Amino acid sequence: MTAKKTYTRPDTVLAVSGRDPDSNFGIVNPPVYHASTILSPTMEKFENRIPFEGFGYGRNGTPTQKALEDAVAAIEGAHRSIAVQSGLGAVTGAIVGFLKAGDHMLLTDNAYGPARRFANTTLKNFGVETTYFDPMIGAGIEKLMRPNTKVVYLEAPGSQTFEVQDVDAIAAVAKKAGATVMIDNTWATPLYFKPFEHGCDISIHAGTKYIVGHSDAMMGIISCATRPLFEVAKTACQSLGFHAAPDDCYLALRGLRTMGVRLRHHEKSGIEIAHWLKARPEVDKVLHPALPDCPGHENWKKQFKGASGLFSFTLRDGYSKNALAAMLDGMDIFGMGASWGGYESLMIPAHPDQYRTAVPWPQGKQLLRVHIGLEDVEDLKTDLAEGFERLNRAHNA
Numbered sequence: 001m002t003a004k005k006t007y008t009r010p011d012t013v014l015a016v017s018g019r020d021p022d023s024n025f026g027i028v029n030p031p032v033y034h035a036s037t038i039l040s041p042t043m044e045k046f047e048n049r050i051p052f053e054g055f056g057y058g059r060n061g062t063p064t065q066k067a068l069e070d071a072v073a074a075i076e077g078a079h080r081s082i083a084v085q086s087g088l089g090a091v092t093g094a095i096v097g098f099l100k101a102g103d104h105m106l107l108t109d110n111a112y113g114p115a116r117r118f119a120n121t122t123l124k125n126f127g128v129e130t131t132y133f134d135p136m137i138g139a140g141i142e143k144l145m146r147p148n149t150k151v152v153y154l155e156a157p158g159s160q161t162f163e164v165q166d167v168d169a170i171a172a173v174a175k176k177a178g179a180t181v182m183i184d185n186t187w188a189t190p191l192y193f194k195p196f197e198h199g200c201d202i203s204i205h206a207g208t209k210y211i212v213g214h215s216d217a218m219m220g221i222i223s224c225a226t227r228p229l230f231e232v233a234k235t236a237c238q239s240l241g242f243h244a245a246p247d248d249c250y251l252a253l254r255g256l257r258t259m260g261v262r263l264r265h266h267e268k269s270g271i272e273i274a275h276w277l278k279a280r281p282e283v284d285k286v287l288h289p290a291l292p293d294c295p296g297h298e299n300w301k302k303q304f305k306g307a308s309g310l311f312s313f314t315l316r317d318g319y320s321k322n323a324l325a326a327m328l329d330g331m332d333i334f335g336m337g338a339s340w341g342g343y344e345s346l347m348i349p350a351h352p353d354q355y356r357t358a359v360p361w362p363q364g365k366q367l368l369r370v371h372i373g374l375e376d377v378e379d380l381k382t383d384l385a386e387g388f389e390r391l392n393r394a395h396n397a
Contacts, residue, residue: 010075010191011260018071018253030067032250034058052234060238064246068253069221072211075256076190076203078223080230082237083244083252087186087206090220091115092122094202097236098151098180101127105151106144106174108165109358110135110158112184116355132358135163136295142173149177154200155184156193157296160350160369161361162287162311164296167303171199180229186210186341191263192306196225202233209341210308213255213262216342217248262343262374266309269380270372276381277313282388284365287312309372310340312350314365319395324349324366326394333375333383340371345380347371 003016021028035058040046049056055063065083073081084090091112099105107119109132119130133144135158152174156165171181182202183195189210195203205211207219222237224230237243244252274288285293288311289300300307315324328336334347350369353361372380 013075014071014257014260017074018067018069018256020067030064030250030253032246033062033064034246035062052231059241059243061243062246062249064249064253065244068244068249068256071253071256072190072205072207072221073223076185076223077194077196078203079226080234081221081223082230082234083207083249084220084222084237084242085244085248086218087112087204087208087220088114088118089242090204090206090222091184092118093220093237093240093242094182094204094222094233095123095151095153096240097232098182098202099123099128102148103128103150104146104148105130105153106141106149106179107132107153108135108155108158109133109356110161110163110352111153111155112159113355115153115155115184134359135161135165136359137170138166139169139173141170142177145173145177145179149174149179151182152179153182153184157187157289157300160312160352160367162289162294164289164294164300164304166296166299167195167198167200175199187308187310188304188306189259189263189308190223191260192267192308193304195223198303201225201229206341207252208339210259210263210266211256212248212252212341213259214251214342215339215344217251217255219244219248219252263306263308265374266372267307269374269377270307270309270311272377273370273372273380273384274311274313277384280388282315282319282391284314284316287314287367308341310369312367312369314367315391317365319366319391323391323394327387327391330390331383331387333380334370334387342371343374345371345373345375345383 038055068083069081084093107130174181181200183200185203186206186209203223205221207221212219222233271290274286277283278286287294290307334345336348337346347370350367
């Protein structure tokens with residue numbers, strides 16, 4: 001059966017949204033619809049297809065894609081969502097719809113690296129100027145606004161360095177100036193941060209991460225606060241040929257059902273490991289938004305409802321690259337991989353000093369980004385402790 005009421009409690013929303021067994025022979029989970037050609041029964045219906053509604057061609061969406069979009073929109077509080085082929089596709093597809101030659105974009109200095117690359121190459125080549133801003137600028141962003149500033153792009157917390165911006169303050173300034181406010185909400189998911197309640201217009205997700213949750217599908221989601229915003233973003237995605245494959249939509253929707261349960265485990269284990277790392281003599285600083293000394297912690301407490309399993313820490317001075325390799329190469333549970341959000345724990349060396357421009361990364365220390373998965377936290381501590389032993393042995397050799 002299809003739920004008849006509208007629910008607001010997150011776990012129920014995740015379980016019942018985007019489902020329509022009555023239209024699918026009683027099948028609980030929406031099936032996979034593979035389609036390119038979609039037939040119209042009459043010429044009148046073919047010639048009077050309503051843009052963005054129904055199903056007219058496979059690239060523009062199938063019932064499988066729509067089910068995922070409806071479920072994400074429900075949990076995020078969006079007018080509608082758009083599923084595309086990857087997280088980067090969601091970033092670029094959202095941005096290009098709201099910019100043209102001669103426009104200006106403000107982009108947080110701690111944004112996802114490929115988002116910076118897109119701004120510095122493709123957007124620049126098409127005549128769009130980008131200015132990077134200090135993630136902790138808050139209402140001071142008003143000084144950077146120009147008459148042609150059309151997009152203000154946030155990411156909270158930021159990639160690798162995890163500063164949490166004051167979304168409320170920045171969005172208020174941007175909206176007053178008529179700019180569209182976008183935020184990469186992948187880290188917090190719609191469960192732990194509600195962008196539209198804090199002045200954002202567009203919410204972007206690398207659904208590959210916590211929405212899919214199992215490291216086996218690529219997915220991007222663009223959620224839009226209003227119908228006009230949706231039409232702009234959807235038009236841009238259709239013009240670029242962006243869309244999500246039905247099999248990946250199926251996997252993302254299946255992952256979404258358990259995201260609440262998984263995220264609570266990621267959060268609890270992540271915070272425990274963060275405190276454990278903080279007590280290690282090899283560690284200089286732990287960059288986790290839930291820790292009081294993380295930049296923007298007060299913003300996180302005020303605006304977020306929880307934390308995920310992704311954070312970073314820096315090592316104390318003096319460890320060589322060979323010592324770091326001895327630590328990382330021998331990890332038993334923690335793998336080295338560029339993604340995150342799945343059930344497995346990961347740890348990679350990161351180098352924010354190579355791309356920060358508005359506020360150079362000041363520490364000058366080796367940074368390691370970790371994702372805490374669903375393994376037992378005591379086993380993770382053992383793996384880390386053995387890694388630090390290798391680090392020290394190689395350092396003292």
